[in-house]
Amino acid sequence: MRRTVLRLLGPIALVLVIADVIMGLFVTPPDVVQGEIVRLVYIHPALAWVALYVAFGMAALCSVLYLWPRTRSMTFDYLAAAAVEVGVVFTILTLITGSIWGRTTWGVWWTWDARLTSTALLAVMFMGYLALRRVPADPHVRARRCAVVALFAAVDVPIVHFSVIWWQTLHQGATVLNSNLSPTIHGSMAWTLLLSFVAFTAAYAWMVIARYRIEVIRHSGDTQELDAAVEARKAEGVAL
Amino acid sequence: MSYVIAGYTITLVTLGAYTLSLIVRLRKMRALGRKNKS
Numbered sequence: 001m002r003r004t005v006l007r008l009l010g011p012i013a014l015v016l017v018i019a020d021v022i023m024g025l026f027v028t029p030p031d032v033v034q035g036e037i038v039r040l041v042y043i044h045p046a047l048a049w050v051a052l053y054v055a056f057g058m059a060a061l062c063s064v065l066y067l068w069p070r071t072r073s074m075t076f077d078y079l080a081a082a083a084v085e086v087g088v089v090f091t092i093l094t095l096i097t098g099s100i101w102g103r104t105t106w107g108v109w110w111t112w113d114a115r116l117t118s119t120a121l122l123a124v125m126f127m128g129y130l131a132l133r134r135v136p137a138d139p140h141v142r143a144r145r146c147a148v149v150a151l152f153a154a155v156d157v158p159i160v161h162f163s164v165i166w167w168q169t170l171h172q173g174a175t176v177l178n179s180n181l182s183p184t185i186h187g188s189m190a191w192t193l194l195l196s197f198v199a200f201t202a203a204y205a206w207m208v209i210a211r212y213r214i215e216v217i218r219h220s221g222d223t224q225e226l227d228a229a230v231e232a233r234k235a236e237g238v239a240l
Numbered sequence: 241m242s243y244v245i246a247g248y249t250i251t252l253v254t255l256g257a258y259t260l261s262l263i264v265r266l267r268k269m270r271a272l273g274r275k276n277k278s
Binding site: 037 | 241244247251252254255258262263265266269273
């Protein structure tokens with residue numbers, strides 16, 4: 001059952017993303033104020049949702065579970081690594097699509113707006129996390145260091161979320177999850193927006209599973225080598 | 241509309257390329273794993 005779901009996840013995500021693109025480009029109407037550029041709403045917020053809340057949220061949760069002595073397991077370290085790598089890809093795409101949107105609505109590719117700056121900072125911090133993973137160290141030492149860095153970087157996630165409320169920003173506030181909980185988007189536009197969230201979340205899930213498997217196979221090789229080395233040392237008569 | 245097409249193209253090409261890289265890496269790792277076992 002689990003295997004079937006995992007095998008179907010990739011094709012399902014692909015179909016959902018294709019459906020989102022078709023709906024976003026050809027079915028939904030242009031906006032009264034923004035015109036055709038509003039079609040970016042069917043990719044940009046979903047990319048941001050996956051990057052900020054799903055990927056980095058999962059990385060933070062897995063880091064806590066790794067640091068907590070009762071739940072400490074390398075599985076959580078591998079899951080956090082997978083989530084961060086995929087999250088960085090989604091964050092960079094969020095910044096690029098946001099920049100394109102900004103060029104047409106604000107007239108500039110980039111501005112040091114609180115939302116934009118805090119998102120860029122988040123991307124840089126999690127790139128630092130990925131760099132830290134490449135520093136040679138004992139697996140548990142590396143996992144502990146990375147978990148601490150992930151938690152430190154994750155502090156920026158609520159800052160990104162509330163930046164449009166705390167500071168005067170060019171970036172607009174929430175469209176769906178606003179303070180009144182009354183979405184300012186309706187009809188086919190609202191459904192396509194919802195579809196984009198489901199599609200990119202499914203794509204993210206497939207990517208994280210694939211990346212997690214790579215991490216597990218890579219480190220199972222390390223474990224086999226370590227076991228072989230321990231056996232060799234035992235055979236030499238060294239007490240271990 | 242050209243900005244919209246650019247945004248969609250960059251997103252889809254990047255996600256597609258990243259997905260392909262994951263598939264290639266996974267296959268390589270599985271092949272290495274099988275080699276190590278044998």
